[in-house]
Amino acid sequence: MINKKVANAAEAIQDIADESVLLLGGFGLCGIPEAAIQALLERNPKGLTCISNNAGVDDFGVGLLLKKRMVKKLIASYVGENEEFEKQYKAGELELELIPQGTLAERIRAGGAGIPAFFTPAGIGSQLAEGKEIREFDGRLYLLERWIKADFALIKAWKGDTAGNLIYRGTARNFNPLMAAAGKITIAEVEELVPAGELDPNQVHTPGIYVQRIFQGDHYEKRIEKTTISPE
Numbered sequence: 001m002i003n004k005k006v007a008n009a010a011e012a013i014q015d016i017a018d019e020s021v022l023l024l025g026g027f028g029l030c031g032i033p034e035a036a037i038q039a040l041l042e043r044n045p046k047g048l049t050c051i052s053n054n055a056g057v058d059d060f061g062v063g064l065l066l067k068k069r070m071v072k073k074l075i076a077s078y079v080g081e082n083e084e085f086e087k088q089y090k091a092g093e094l095e096l097e098l099i100p101q102g103t104l105a106e107r108i109r110a111g112g113a114g115i116p117a118f119f120t121p122a123g124i125g126s127q128l129a130e131g132k133e134i135r136e137f138d139g140r141l142y143l144l145e146r147w148i149k150a151d152f153a154l155i156k157a158w159k160g161d162t163a164g165n166l167i168y169r170g171t172a173r174n175f176n177p178l179m180a181a182a183g184k185i186t187i188a189e190v191e192e193l194v195p196a197g198e199l200d201p202n203q204v205h206t207p208g209i210y211v212q213r214i215f216q217g218d219h220y221e222k223r224i225e226k227t228t229i230s231p232e
């Protein structure tokens with residue numbers, strides 16, 4: 001039986017070097033690979049290209065990597081609510097590729113599926129179309145968009161087994177399954193790790209074939225991005 005378990009986050013990310021391209025799962029603050037990010041902060045590789053739905057916040061998620069100036073380029077669909085990102089970008093210290101959320105998801109899915117490019121109407125008539133091939137299909141214009149792949153995919157699941165099979169819970173599923181398939185090396189962290197064979201195959205969201213390393217995290221902070229209290 002293949003056993004993909006590693007001892008901890010530090011061992012899982014030990015070969016992530018300077019200039020690596022990383023996919024980081026999550027949406028907002030939900031489904032974030034918190035343990036892997038913390039291990040990256042301690043290892044401190046520089047010049048990273050980070051691909052994530054968003055830039056996190058100043059003290060959580062991808063925002064922690066930005067704060068330590070480990071990121072050279074960010075590819076994302078949303079970058080609000082992060083003052084550190086704004087400061088570095090305006091100073092010309094950080095590259096940004098801003099992508100419509102659906103296009104970002106499809107580019108990552110295409111990378112995992114081995115589809116090098118596809119056409120989409122999103123971005124036609126905007127700056128996003130500059131320099132890209134445009135074709136007409138059935139009377140409508142479409143942009144050519146390329147796949148996204150990465151050296152490493154860092155993802156978070158609720159439960160997994162030692163063979164790398166993963167189950168996500170609720171909205172924490174988000175970008176994680178797409179990214180798991182698009183990384184040359186996929187590192188999964190889970191809240192509960194069980195022996196191979198204990199998961200119901202009908203409940204598995206990401207098959208273990210996509211995962212190279214898996215470990216169990218010991219603490220996950222269930223953050224609320226914004227707390228709103230209604231008036232009495």
